[in-house]
Amino acid sequence: MTAEKTSPLHAPMQQFPAAQGQLIVGGMPLTQLAARVGATPFYAYDRGLLTQRVAALRAALPPAVKLHYAMKANPLPALVCHMAGLVDGIDVASGGELKVALDAGVAPHEISFAGPGKRDGELRQAVAAGIMVNVEAFREIDALAAITRELGLPARVAVRVNPDFELKSSGMKMGGGPKQFGVDAEQVPALLGEIARHGLSFEGFHLFAGSQNLKAEAIVEAQNKSYELALRLAEHAPAPVRFLNLGGGFGIPYFPGEQRLDIAAIGANLAALARRASTEMPSATLVIELGRYLVGEAGIYVTRVIDRKVSRGQVFLVVDGGLHHHLSASGNFGQVIRKNYPVAIGNRMGATEKETASVVGPLCTPLDLLADRMELARAEPGDLVVIFQSGAYGASASPQGFLGHPAVVEVLV
Numbered sequence: 206m207t208a209e210k211t212s213p214l215h216a217p218m219q220q221f222p223a224a225q226g227q228l229i230v231g232g233m234p235l236t237q238l239a240a241r242v243g244a245t246p247f248y249a250y251d252r253g254l255l256t257q258r259v260a261a262l263r264a265a266l267p268p269a270v271k272l273h274y275a276m277k278a279n280p281l282p283a284l285v286c287h288m289a290g291l292v293d294g295i296d297v298a299s300g301g302e303l304k305v306a307l308d309a310g311v312a313p314h315e316i317s318f319a320g321p322g323k324r325d326g327e328l329r330q331a332v333a334a335g336i337m338v339n340v341e342a343f344r345e346i347d348a349l350a351a352i353t354r355e356l357g358l359p360a361r362v363a364v365r366v367n368p369d370f371e372l373k374s375s376g377m378k379m380g381g382g383p384k385q386f387g388v389d390a391e392q393v394p395a396l397l398g399e400i401a402r403h404g405l406s407f408e409g410f411h412l413f414a415g416s417q418n419l420k421a422e423a424i425v426e427a428q429n430k431s432y433e434l435a436l437r438l439a440e441h442a443p444a445p446v447r448f449l450n451l452g453g454g455f456g457i458p459y460f461p462g463e464q465r466l467d468i469a470a471i472g473a474n475l476a477a478l479a480r481r482a483s484t485e486m487p488s489a490t491l492v493i494e495l496g497r498y499l500v501g502e503a504g505i506y507v508t509r510v511i512d513r514k515v516s517r518g519q520v521f522l523v524v525d526g527g528l529h530h531h532l533s534a535s536g537n538f539g540q541v542i543r544k545n546y547p548v549a550i551g552n553r554m555g556a557t558e559k560e561t562a563s564v565v566g567p568l569c570t571p572l573d574l575l576a577d578r579m580e581l582a583r584a585e586p587g588d589l590v591v592i593f594q595s596g597a598y599g600a601s602a603s604p605q606g607f608l609g610h611p612a613v614v615e616v617l618v
């Protein structure tokens with residue numbers, strides 16, 4: 206027997222069904238949706254899939270653990286509104302995001318605010334709104350104390366800890382070693398002393414070790430270490446811990462060979478931690494905060510083929526969208542080696558005539574590459590190229606002003 210050498214495949218994108226050659230998004234065939242939107246390119250987020258995702262995750266998590274949505278992943282107001290009805294809290298990372306969360310009707314006690322460079326004006330907005338600030342520096346304590354005196358309102362604070370460990374296998378490490386995020390664990394006792402001295406309302410700890418992790422064992426290990434660290438630090442706290450935010454970092458499969466995360470293992474571990482917390486930190490609620498995992502798989506980016514060029518035997522589908530709308534899919538948002546996102550011709554699903562083609566955008570730069578020599582249904586001008594896994598870090602994480610092309614439309618369907 207000869208083992209056939211096969212290149213790894215993308216994880217199947219079965220969250221969107223197909224019928225009569227059309228991808229179905231929000232219950233509608235893609236060409237109809239494109240007509241309804243009225244323009245390409247666009248992002249479409251499927252609210253049914255968002256709802257299903259949260260439900261499936263909740264089924265794997267112990268009921269005692271609260272689920273927050275980190276809106277940095279996708280701040281579209283309509284989507285934040287929808288998510289607000291599904292989760293237990295919204296995490297914001299700027300005064301601008303705070304506005305969106307409040308406008309969405311999220312209760313102030315369900316909003317928390319993290320970020321390494323909060324301006325005084327943003328801290329003031331936070332105190333006035335009554336939301337919780339995840340403090341990341343001694344400077345923020347001084348500023349919050351002054352704001353508390355000025356407004357006569359107590360600042361609600363949790364301490365974001367830069368842990369003394371790193372999240373293994375994470376796409377983006379955001380804790381451990383020297384970092385701009387949080388306060389180094391060894392300095393936290395002194396910071397807690399400052400919180401007590403200024404009479405701020407201490408509510409708990411926040412740890413966020415990293416993003417885009419597909420290894421359940423690594424996430425479990427980080428959550429266990431975060432819990433242990435918080436338990437040690439709680440001995441120095443001026444009040445009982447009410448919230449222990451263990452972060453998240455749950456990833457989704459983007460590239461060939463990547464598999465979906467094993468949520469059951471993470472849920473089982475969180476159940477064990479919640480049981481421990483009930484005796485070791487009895488007033489604490491455990492929280493996880495997720496962005497990408499909740500919204501990433503529910504979104505697609507759709508762009509229309511303008512031209513089909515053949516250059517020295519290689520097929521290029523030139524489309525009306527590109528890296529200015531979808532920097533991540535072009536490989537220029539944090540990736541070390543460029544790899545293809547899952548891509549399909551959304552109005553030729555299941556077509557038997559296939560070819561190897563590259564999908565390139567209209568920008569005058571070779572970086573504007575959405576798919577590099579992928580096997581796709583044979584496409585013609587007018588066809589719709591779909592990039593899956595586009596619900597997180599898409600439009601808002603892309604340089605829309607670059608080269609002066611029209612802005613992208615975003616719809617929740």
Ligand SMILES: *Cc1c(COP(=O)(O)O)cnc(C)c1O
Pocket residue numbers: 275277278296319413415416417453454455494495496497498597
């Ligand atoms: C970016 C960020 C998140 C969301 O990360 P995802 O990988 O999208 O889940 C959560 N918390 C904090 C503090 C963040 O900075």
